[in-house]
Amino acid sequence: MGRPPVSVGLLLVSHSARLAEGLRELVEQVVQGRVRIAVAAGSEDGGLGTSAVAISAAVESLAGPDGVLVLMDLGSAVLSAETALELLDPAVRERVRMADAPFVEGAVAAAVEASLDSGLDAVLATAVAARGQGKLG
Amino acid sequence: MNEAAQASAELTVEHDHGLHLRPAADFVRLASRYRSEIRVTNLTRAGGREADGRSLLQVTALGVNSGHRVRLTARGEDAGEAVRALSDLIRSNFGAGDHP
Numbered sequence: 001m002g003r004p005p006v007s008v009g010l011l012l013v014s015h016s017a018r019l020a021e022g023l024r025e026l027v028e029q030v031v032q033g034r035v036r037i038a039v040a041a042g043s044e045d046g047g048l049g050t051s052a053v054a055i056s057a058a059v060e061s062l063a064g065p066d067g068v069l070v071l072m073d074l075g076s077a078v079l080s081a082e083t084a085l086e087l088l089d090p091a092v093r094e095r096v097r098m099a100d101a102p103f104v105e106g107a108v109a110a111a112v113e114a115s116l117d118s119g120l121d122a123v124l125a126t127a128v129a130a131r132g133q134g135k136l137g
Numbered sequence: 138m139n140e141a142a143q144a145s146a147e148l149t150v151e152h153d154h155g156l157h158l159r160p161a162a163d164f165v166r167l168a169s170r171y172r173s174e175i176r177v178t179n180l181t182r183a184g185g186r187e188a189d190g191r192s193l194l195q196v197t198a199l200g201v202n203s204g205h206r207v208r209l210t211a212r213g214e215d216a217g218e219a220v221r222a223l224s225d226l227i228r229s230n231f232g233a234g235d236h237p
Contacts, residue, residue, distance in 0.1 A: 030162045030193075105194055112162050112193045116169050133194040 007035055008114040008123045009062030012107060013055055013081055014041040014073040015048045023104060027111045034115040038062050040084075050077045055084035059096055067095035067120035069110055069127060073103045097124045105130040142173075144220040145210040147180065152231050156201035160231040165193045167226055173213025175223070181205035190223070 010027070014020035020041035027037055040058040043049030055070075062068045070081055078098065085093050097120060099106055106127040113126035152160045156177075168175045168190035175190030179199040188195035190209070201207055207227075211219040 026158075029158050032159060032162075109192070109194050112165055115162070116166060129192075130194055133192070133198070135198065 006064060006066055007117050008066045008110075008120050009036040009038065009064065009068045010107060010111055010114060011055070011058050011062060011068055011070045012037065012039045012041070012103075013050060013058075013070055013077050014039070014103070015050055015077065016073070017041040019073060023107055026104070027107050030108055031111045031115045035111050036062055037111070050080035052080045052083035052087060055081055056087040059084065059088060060092065063092045063095065065095070067097070069114070069120065069123050070096060070098045071101060071103055071107045071110065071127065072098070095120065097121075099124055099127040101127040101130050105133060109133075141212075142214060142216040143210065143212045144216040145208060146220050146224045147206060147208045148224055148227055149204065149206050150201050150227055151203060153203050155203050155205060156199060156207070157197050161193055161197050163231050164223065164226060165191055165196060167223055168219070171211065171213070171215045171219035171222075173211040173216045173219045175219055176210045177201075178208040178210070179205055180208055 012020045012023055020039040024037050024039055038058040038061050040055040044051045059068050072081060081098055085096060109130045110123050110127035113123045150156055154160055176187050177190050177196055178185050178187045179201050182200055186199050188199050209220050209223050
């Protein structure tokens with residue numbers, strides 16, 4: 001793993017900053033700095049909610065040729081994420097995917113996949129596959 | 138071509154965190170370097186659950202804690218190498234780091 005961390009970036013979008021930061025802490029523990037992770041969480045006034053402006057800024061902070069996977073805590077974040085994508089430069093937007101995946105399992109599994117230098121679609125597929133992975137086996 | 142090659146090993150996971158978090162991710166990352174299909178079984182828990190060695194969620198769902206016995210099975214052209222490398226990782230206590 002000698003090359004610099006140019007892998008798919010992960011964006012954690014949550015209604016709660018504490019929830020997203022907690023998940024970031026967990027994911028960091030798993031991938032140990034191999035993957036770039038950003039958080040966009042909470043409303044613009046600091047309460048619970050999501051902000052399209054914050055999401056688009058976070059995507060830009062991660063943007064690169066390898067792309068960005070966006071994970072959301074609840075379906076109600078999807079609208080903000082979609083609005084955020086509209087705010088982005090089309091060249092950036094086309095390298096962004098939203099994952100229809102569970103927030104915690106999806107983020108952890110996607111991070112490990114990204115740490116293998118897998119491409120954006122493979123990281124997306126791994127996140128989505130987490131949907132079928134029951135906790136009770 | 139030796140498609141029928143198969144290798145396996147049974148060993149004890151000593152890491153304080155078992156096969157969770159960083160150790161599990163290290164295992165999955167290493168398993169992903171081989172072409173062989175790799176299965177992990179937790180021999181300590183009743184039922185002997187089995188996981189795809191390339192799936193972090195499946196591996197962590199085995200509930201392998203410190204002191205548990207696991208069986209590694211690989212099937213494919215590099216099966217022997219894969220089992221050796223993964224066994225070495227477990228025996229080295231995942232680099233012996235004390236963080237999770």
